[in-house]
Amino acid sequence: MRRNVYWERLLRCKLCKEDYVALDDAGICEKCYKEANEAEEKHKSEIDYLKAKVSFLGFQSLIDSPLQGPCPYLTCFSDFNLVTSSDDSSGPAIPIPAHKAVLVSRSPVFRAMLENEMEESLSGTIKINDASHEALFAFVNFLYTAEACLDEDMACELLVLAEKYQVQHLKTFCENFLIPRLDWDNSITSYAFAQQHNAKRLIEAALSVITNNMNKLTEREEYLELKAKDPRLVVEIYEAYLSKQIKGAIQTDFPP
Amino acid sequence: MRRNVYWERLLRCKLCKEDYVALDDAGICEKCYKEANEAEEKHKSEIDYLKAKVSFLGFQSLIDSPLQGPCPYLTCFSDFNLVTSSDDSSGPAIPIPAHKAVLVSRSPVFRAMLENEMEESLSGTIKINDASHEALFAFVNFLYTAEACLDEDMACELLVLAEKYQVQHLKTFCENFLIPRLDWDNSITSYAFAQQHNAKRLIEAALSVITNNMNKLTEREEYLELKAKDPRLVVEIYEAYLSKQIKGAIQTDFPP
Incomplete structure (x- = not known):
């Protein structure tokens, strides 16, 4: 029992329960410890609250919908299509259905295109150049869920689209992936x-x-x-x- | 300088910089203190990240849109109306425009109504009984933003709608308002x-x-x-x- 011998200088840590040498300004007092604990509880409950909010807002609930297809919310009452102008000769590009209201709320570029009755608005389709079908699909998916499954190539492709369509949140998302790499x-x-x-x-x-x-x-x-x-x-x-x-x-x- | 006199028993708190009496297990050790600090930083940055996500997903960006009206995103490319079957004789109820895709993603009851081509789906309007126009407007607004401005009456009205249309996140939101009161x-x-x-x-x-x-x-x-x-x-x-x-x-x- 070292603590008895060195009573004045050894304290037991409230968290790890190990003894530690009480240097001049080691440790924090009871009051600050309690406040820090309360702050942590507050942070945790704020995180839970925000996660629930994200899940509510994120169209995720429709992913579990019984509708067919890889991305059911996109086909559900959609009023618009996005399509890549594919360079390869593997047949016509597959349109990706979407909703004008969502596109317009996520991107000022889409907003300008769709609200001002430009060619795209009238034709019901926006052609996206220089993007693979996979990247475009991931891009549209991100507009609905704020989530994307990235590797380095996909992060670069999405960053290009994020800049082009001014989706700042996606740009930050891709940068957060690329910077540590x-x-x-x-x-x-x-x-x-x-x-x-x-x-x-x-x-x-x-x-x-x-x-x-x-x-x-x-x-x-x-x-x-x-x-x-x-x-x-x-x-x-x-x-x-x-x-x-x-x-x-x-x-x-x-x-x- | 009390700290010099009582050197062995008084420590300076690392947070508030005040002296405190080092009881048997007061304070936490350097290592735990550092870890707790790092955890707090992590929590704070997770909160910032989630807030950005909520703001991205929440259709808030359209509130600043130059479009007319109190709730511009609702009128933007809407494909559906909600209306109260108002009991008062103050003229016909004002329809609130909305998007099927959003309603369907937020409420399993709307989903059943709209996907199964029930009367509501075909007519392009859902009639909401027993709700004031203000409550219905706040309800639709919540479906887009996960936010509502509550007093006790509004919290009760919205809780009724949340139960009826099975919007669990709104029910929790209203309960969180009512319980402390x-x-x-x-x-x-x-x-x-x-x-x-x-x-x-x-x-x-x-x-x-x-x-x-x-x-x-x-x-x-x-x-x-x-x-x-x-x-x-x-x-x-x-x-x-x-x-x-x-x-x-x-x-x-x-x-x-």
Whole structure:
């Protein structure tokens, strides 16, 4: 029983029940501990409440519907179709049914198309260029459920659609998937891709990886390609590097 | 500086920075404190993520639309109307436009009505009995946004609609509003109301208030009315009271 011997300096942790050495400011007092616990309970119940709200709003209930097909809510009273202008010769593209009200509420671009009686509104079909049928299906599915099953290719395809149709929530969703997967090998390609599709958080994250590896930068094939194709993007890399160096120098001169 | 004098027994709380007496198991250790902090950060970011999801899914974006009217998303490409069969003679009821796809995804009762080509589906209008226009408007609004502005009357009106159209999320929403407002004065009326509309959590909460005030029960006007009108509900009150007494007796005999 070490606690008896060192009574004044060893305390038992309220959470893990292990002894710990009570350093000058170790631990928190009863009152703060209680408040922190109450805050955690509040957070947990808010999370449960929000999850129930998401499930209510997300059209998920129709996925369990007895209707046929892979995505029943899409066929249910739909008033519109989306279709890819497929390049391959595997036959005509399959239209994906949807609802104008949902498209319009999720995307300002669809809203402009459909509310202003443009060609798309009148024809009852929007043609989506440069997207695979799978990506378009996942895109429409996301508009109904705010969920998507991603791998890296799908995340990139959906990010392109998110930018094109200004679905910010989907862009964030794809960025959240891609950013933790950034490494030195894919950073330059990802940086160029993010620039092309205006994915600001992905640009920042890729720049951070690149500027941590400047000594290896000019050897890379992708660097040379980018320099030839879009030198302004290479300039931005150097600017980010310079800004990082200046910040570093200030912190060395004036440590906080 | 009390901390110097009582060094071994007074610690400084890491959160409020106040001294506290280090009792045997006061406070938590560094490791648990860090973990708790990390968990809080995780909860907060999950809450932010879910809020963004709710906002994306909730048709809120259309509220800011330049379209006319108090609830623009309802008029936007709607394919259906809801109308109250108003009893008053203030002219014909105003239809509330809506979308079949949304109604069907939110309520199994609407789904059955609309998918099975019942009279309502064919006529393009569902008549809602026994609801005010304001309540019906709030009800439809909730189906799109999962939000409602409640007072006690509105919460009761919406709970009735939630039960009738089996919108469980709305029922929970109304119960969450009504339960904290229960007191001895409204408990018997609320109990009878909750029984009539199958609001299980509200029944439990009202029973708890009533069984804490059994000595005053039989004096109440509402009690006598309920006994005359639906004695089975009065029996349930006594059964709940008995069950509470038995539980109390067990706990007194065998304290935990």
